[in-house]
Amino acid sequence: MNRLYRFHPADYAVGQTEAFYGKMARKGLLLEKRGAYLSRFRKGKPENKVYRVELASPSLLDDDSRLPEEQIQLYEECGWKYTTSHGLIHVFTTEENSGAPEIYSDPRQQASTVKALRRNYLLSWLPPLFLLFLNVLLYASLTGSQNFLIRLRYFFQRAWVEETAGLLAYIFGMAFLFFGMIYAAYRSGMLYRRLRKGIPIDHTGRERHILHRIPQGGFLLLFLIFLAGSVFQRVQTASYPMPFESDGPYLTLNMLGIKGERGKSLQGNPSSVEKEQSLVAKQWHTFECISESNTEYWMYQDIYSFKTQQQAADFLTALMYTATFADSPSDFTKTEAENLDEAYASDLELLCRKGNTVYSITYADISPDNRYVSLIWKAIAEKY
Amino acid sequence: MSGSQPMTEAMFYILLALLKPGHGYGMMQRILELSGGRIHMGPGTLYGVLTRMRKEGLILLDSEENRRKNYSITEEGKKALHAEYQRLQKMVADGRILEEENT
Numbered sequence: 001m002n003r004l005y006r007f008h009p010a011d012y013a014v015g016q017t018e019a020f021y022g023k024m025a026r027k028g029l030l031l032e033k034r035g036a037y038l039s040r041f042r043k044g045k046p047e048n049k050v051y052r053v054e055l056a057s058p059s060l061l062d063d064d065s066r067l068p069e070e071q072i073q074l075y076e077e078c079g080w081k082y083t084t085s086h087g088l089i090h091v092f093t094t095e096e097n098s099g100a101p102e103i104y105s106d107p108r109q110q111a112s113t114v115k116a117l118r119r120n121y122l123l124s125w126l127p128p129l130f131l132l133f134l135n136v137l138l139y140a141s142l143t144g145s146q147n148f149l150i151r152l153r154y155f156f157q158r159a160w161v162e163e164t165a166g167l168l169a170y171i172f173g174m175a176f177l178f179f180g181m182i183y184a185a186y187r188s189g190m191l192y193r194r195l196r197k198g199i200p201i202d203h204t205g206r207e208r209h210i211l212h213r214i215p216q217g218g219f220l221l222l223f224l225i226f227l228a229g230s231v232f233q234r235v236q237t238a239s240y241p242m243p244f245e246s247d248g249p250y251l252t253l254n255m256l257g258i259k260g261e262r263g264k265s266l267q268g269n270p271s272s273v274e275k276e277q278s279l280v281a282k283q284w285h286t287f288e289c290i291s292e293s294n295t296e297y298w299m300y301q302d303i304y305s306f307k308t309q310q311q312a313a314d315f316l317t318a319l320m321y322t323a324t325f326a327d328s329p330s331d332f333t334k335t336e337a338e339n340l341d342e343a344y345a346s347d348l349e350l351l352c353r354k355g356n357t358v359y360s361i362t363y364a365d366i367s368p369d370n371r372y373v374s375l376i377w378k379a380i381a382e383k384y
Numbered sequence: 385m386s387g388s389q390p391m392t393e394a395m396f397y398i399l400l401a402l403l404k405p406g407h408g409y410g411m412m413q414r415i416l417e418l419s420g421g422r423i424h425m426g427p428g429t430l431y432g433v434l435t436r437m438r439k440e441g442l443i444l445l446d447s448e449e450n451r452r453k454n455y456s457i458t459e460e461g462k463k464a465l466h467a468e469y470q471r472l473q474k475m476v477a478d479g480r481i482l483e484e485e486n487t
Binding site: 077 | 393
């Protein structure tokens with residue numbers, strides 16, 4: 001292999017980029033091509049080379065970021081060889097002591113070349129913000145516009161309980177991206193202001209900017225840790241056909257006195273159990289279906305076992321807001337159930353808490369006297 | 385740009401050099417010559433100022449040969465250059481009290 005790839009400094013770090021390529025050339029790695037994050041180098045003899053970055057500065061509606069041929073020709077006549085470009089960045093090089101004049105003799109003049117770079121960084125906020133806005137709008141229209149912020153809060157609370165590591169990875173991933181965008185906008189703005197004041201670019205790249213790496217690295221590290229945690233949760237999740245006898249806190253239709261052949265749901269899902277554990281709660285998600293003399297009985301259960309009773313009690317409201325059928329807590333009626341700490345019923349959904357365990361059961365009670373509801377309460381109470 | 389506003393040094397010397405039409409590299413050498421070796425104008429600075437002055441109508445693209453563009457000064461450019469020269473002369477004249485101060 002006589003080629004090598006290396007991460008290069010960001011587009012806004014003009015001085016560091018120039019110094020970086022020069023340092024590589026002294027090690028015998030000569031710049032061939034610049035990409036978005038990586039630069040390609042050719043292995044050769046160490047050379048003393050000087051690199052300079054020229055920024056293209058097209059107008060807002062012009063997406064042509066090439067340099068005019070006339071400009072390149074002028075630089076080449078002065079001894080600067082056009083090497084490579086990516087986006088707005090164009091790299092020129094010359095031998096050390098070649099006598100080629102410094103490209104910019106007036107930093108104030110150079111400031112105007114930073115305008116497009118700065119604008120791009122400032123505008124890079126728009127697409128993600130627009131997406132976020134669309135997401136919120138979509139969420140609001142799906143959940144009913146009333147109180148959708150409250151719903152959003154409970155949506156996140158549910159995600160927090162079910163996918164703690166995944167949600168944390170999402171939050172830190174976003175923090176990493178947004179911090180990077182803010183920092184890039186700040187640095188390109190600073191570059192512009194300094195040039196305007198007549199302070200030339202530090203071509204030696206000696207100016208170290210490392211403080212921002214602490215939060216940026218921290219966010220990235222936390223993102224990776226929680227991403228691994230989320231993957232771990234997935235890997236640890238056990239999915240299996242529901243056994244005849246319950247092997248967890250979940251109920252079986254058999255316990256409610258419903259006997260018959262285990263069937264499949266209308267979508268063809270067989271009766272199954274999914275057992276997993278987030279950082280906050282152990283969970284069982286089950287589906288069961290029994291056909292008995294032309295009648296189908298089915299039951300979905302989501303069971304969460306928390307570390308404390310308070311956590312369990314707090315989660316009930318989130319379940320009411322995020323239930324599949326019920327709309328909000330007003331659809332649930334508080335019910336008295338023996339040996340349970342709290343119990344609520346809506347048309348198709350039952351919620352209850354026993355100690356630090358919360359049950360959310362979706363179950364169509366077709367009996368005229370709501371017989372199965374009380375049987376469910378009893379069965380849960382007996383589980384403990 | 386109106387003729388009465390101060391010019392940057394780069395603009396002044398480029399206009400001065402363009403009293404004789406020329407292309408980019410030649411201009412840089414002419415500027416070095418005109419300034420008695422004082423001004424080593426970078427190609428980036430030269431190119432940036434040329435583009436701006438063309439937009440402002442102070443110079444124009446004269447001809448193009450071998451991918452080399454030749455520029456020359458316009459009437460408006462000449463006016464601006466003379467106005468700037470007079471402004472500088474006036475400044476030098478006003479500054480003479482400094483010499484009296486020294487003696």
